[in-house]
Amino acid sequence: MAVSDLPVKRILPLFYLLLSSFVLAQDQNISRSVILIIDAGHGGSDSGAKNPEAGLTEKDLALGVAQRLEKSLRQEKKLTVILTRTGDIDLPLYARAEKANKAKGHLLLSLHTAYDLRADSAGPRVYFCSLENFTARLSAQVGSFSKSLPELTPWDESQIPFINESNDLALLLQNRLNPIFLSDRSIQTSPLLLLQFSAMPAVLVELGNLSDPADVWRLKGAEALEQMNQALKSSVLEFLSSLTR
Numbered sequence: 001m002a003v004s005d006l007p008v009k010r011i012l013p014l015f016y017l018l019l020s021s022f023v024l025a026q027d028q029n030i031s032r033s034v035i036l037i038i039d040a041g042h043g044g045s046d047s048g049a050k051n052p053e054a055g056l057t058e059k060d061l062a063l064g065v066a067q068r069l070e071k072s073l074r075q076e077k078k079l080t081v082i083l084t085r086t087g088d089i090d091l092p093l094y095a096r097a098e099k100a101n102k103a104k105g106h107l108l109l110s111l112h113t114a115y116d117l118r119a120d121s122a123g124p125r126v127y128f129c130s131l132e133n134f135t136a137r138l139s140a141q142v143g144s145f146s147k148s149l150p151e152l153t154p155w156d157e158s159q160i161p162f163i164n165e166s167n168d169l170a171l172l173l174q175n176r177l178n179p180i181f182l183s184d185r186s187i188q189t190s191p192l193l194l195l196q197f198s199a200m201p202a203v204l205v206e207l208g209n210l211s212d213p214a215d216v217w218r219l220k221g222a223e224a225l226e227q228m229n230q231a232l233k234s235s236v237l238e239f240l241s242s243l244t245r
């Protein structure tokens with residue numbers, strides 16, 4: 001039977017099947033060697049956000065999600081994954097950026113959770129560093145942080161060439177994380193120092209709000225945590241497979 005003879009209701013599912021297999025192939029087809037840096041936020045004496053009643057601490061959640069993602073990406077032959085920390089240690093922002101930049105990473109994913117008591121603060125938030133907040137606040141921020149730096153970092157403008165790619169990556173992640181949290185949140189921009197210092201596409205993801213009961217429920221549940229892992233994994237693979245540089 002010629003394709004033109006097929007009724008539309010039979011062609012459409014075929015079309016969607018072909019489309020979805022194409023998208024899947026795109027997702028998982030990394031054609032050259034690339035390096036992913038996963039940064040588990042906080043650590044050591046810096047616990048980050050906490051919800052003691054729920055038994056949740058940001059530094060532990062971030063490391064758990066980072067290690068789960070690293071494990072689930074092990075079968076990707078052309079992908080090298082580097083974690084900025086693998087234990088409960090203090091690690092300054094400049095040391096995280098130094099590790100990522102020296103490794104010549106192709107993508108930096110920094111993992112966090114929030115603790116925000118304001119209304120409408122539940123759900124995932126994905127940040128990238130836009131040119132506007134870069135230029136407006138960079139000098140003031142580096143000035144205030146420079147006391148804690150061993151020397152003024154040479155990387156303070158590293159992110160500028162990668163802003164558009166970071167924006168694309170943030171959109172991918174936000175769109176895949178939103179359904180897990182029943183959220184319609186948009187991506188956000190912030191002059192976060194780690195992002196500014198990163199010489200690669202870089203985003204910071206807050207996987208929910210530790211002050212919100214529904215987010216806490218998700219972060220304590222194996223099923224939602226695995227859904228978050230799959231969202232991170234598919235976004236990262238799609239982004240890395242689309243890189244041309």
Ligand SMILES: [Zn+2]
Nearest residue numbers: 041048112113
């Ligand atoms: Zn944090």
